[in-house]
Amino acid sequence: MSGSGQLPLRDYLRSRRDEVEQALARVLPPEAGRLATIRDAMRYSLLAGGKRLRPVLALTAAETVAPADREAAALAMPAACAIEMIHTYSLIHDDLPAMDNDSMRRGKPTLHVVYGDGLAILAGDGLLAEAFALLARDPDDTGRPELAARKLAAIRRIADAAGARGMVGGQAIDLQAVGHTVGPEALDADGLKDMHARKTGALIRAATVAGAIMAGAPPARVAAVDRYAEWLGLAFQIVDDVLDVEGAGEDLGKTAGKDAAAGKPTYPSLFGLGASKRMAQEAADAAVAALAETELDRSRLAEIAQWVVSRTS
């Protein structure tokens, strides 16, 4: 595992993020002719930067579970890119006027503002479909049946996370809850946690688990990494809610205070700011504790859990 004697976390994250950026640009090159516009729209959102948390988690999980395997991160890179494509598609669709109606994302006008709603819907659809094309294609499994099995396991996990019990279900719950502070559609604390576990947590877990699977982790390590990522996703979401209250729009690259304005329940609105911050720290600690079961608690993954709680954007 990548020990603490190596690169400072900030430099490690930047280096991994740069690799992801380069891989994403290669995965989705520009097109000429009639397909130029739709491809440009997909690239506009996919290559707009961002923390790249999910793909970095996939790469870090791969390195962590198979520290002696120099190929591990390379095997996980296609899954890392596919997950960022799926994450980007979900942002494009969430930002549409028919959903959250957001006009800024990652510091730029949202896709539908630039290309119109129709092309934005299609660009999201295209990113989702091509993510699975990439997962099925790379890495090349010719003559390596163990890689074919890993790819199918990763596809199952990622598709479930993206589906109606995962991201799509979470966004549907969110959409139905907007403006309902009382009544059957209103979200209590359990409902809020369930909504986030689906909407954000499922793909964060799938990213981490897919990285471990692609590196050939044994089942016990996959399970530990899965529990880690479940807690990490919770911490990440609570911090997101806190930053939505405290953060500046500039740092976030999106409109701050948006959730409160839309009448959406958040951790601070249900529990208060101080309690929310404590809950985030407890979730990060639980994430690290989950790694301890398979002695991965001094790895980069553990460092990332603490970073998620201390981040300011």
Add this chain to the structure above:
Amino acid sequence: MSGSGQLPLRDYLRSRRDEVEQALARVLPPEAGRLATIRDAMRYSLLAGGKRLRPVLALTAAETVAPADREAAALAMPAACAIEMIHTYSLIHDDLPAMDNDSMRRGKPTLHVVYGDGLAILAGDGLLAEAFALLARDPDDTGRPELAARKLAAIRRIADAAGARGMVGGQAIDLQAVGHTVGPEALDADGLKDMHARKTGALIRAATVAGAIMAGAPPARVAAVDRYAEWLGLAFQIVDDVLDVEGAGEDLGKTAGKDAAAGKPTYPSLFGLGASKRMAQEAADAAVAALAETELDRSRLAEIAQWVVSRTS
């Protein structure tokens, strides 16, 4: 191969369609609690009937290329269902106000009319993601590495057909061409053919090819079936355009004359009705000729090609 001495084609198609209906209902059972609404929305569109041309083509191709294999159609059924899920998602998104703005589909109000645009977008997204979950999961490949390889090949083919060079690209070209009868966005005959080959043809080809792949067809038969389906898709699209002019809304289950009203180029508008009908017949004949190369030209697939040209809805 299924010879002509068996069930009449009409009965064969009905029987296969019934099997597909039952499989689709099993693949997407209702959900309780917070996920009930999004699942109901997905089922509303997926279980609304229709010709089920694509899944039937997948099953028929599987039977045709492996006539001695009683398991062939069963191996192809998950791919058949996944393709119908992807086809349904594309209809849901195409019908949105931001795209074609259609209010009727398969004889019922379109999904966004009933559930709103936001949930309709999400229901489409969910169908697309869950199609890949199904493809990666079924049929069970435990201990059968040859099935894992077939599944990955089918996923690659289907994801490419759904992606930005396939269906999504075709719909983007279509969307950009609306209202442009002159200028760089206007579609000439080549542009129209390219648009349809992507928007409709790619998934019809992928359905047929995926069926053949799942049944374990050798490469020469997969290639013949692919060429067959390319011509079949062209015939199907020309007939669709002809029916849009000649057909009654009631038979079609959607609004007739819609394309002409939207100023979209069609085969009849570019070539006239008579020439369009001749072109459809020539394409169907070419589809059958493609099968002859591997002696599959007296199969159900050949019968289906002739039926596609003679259909009235």
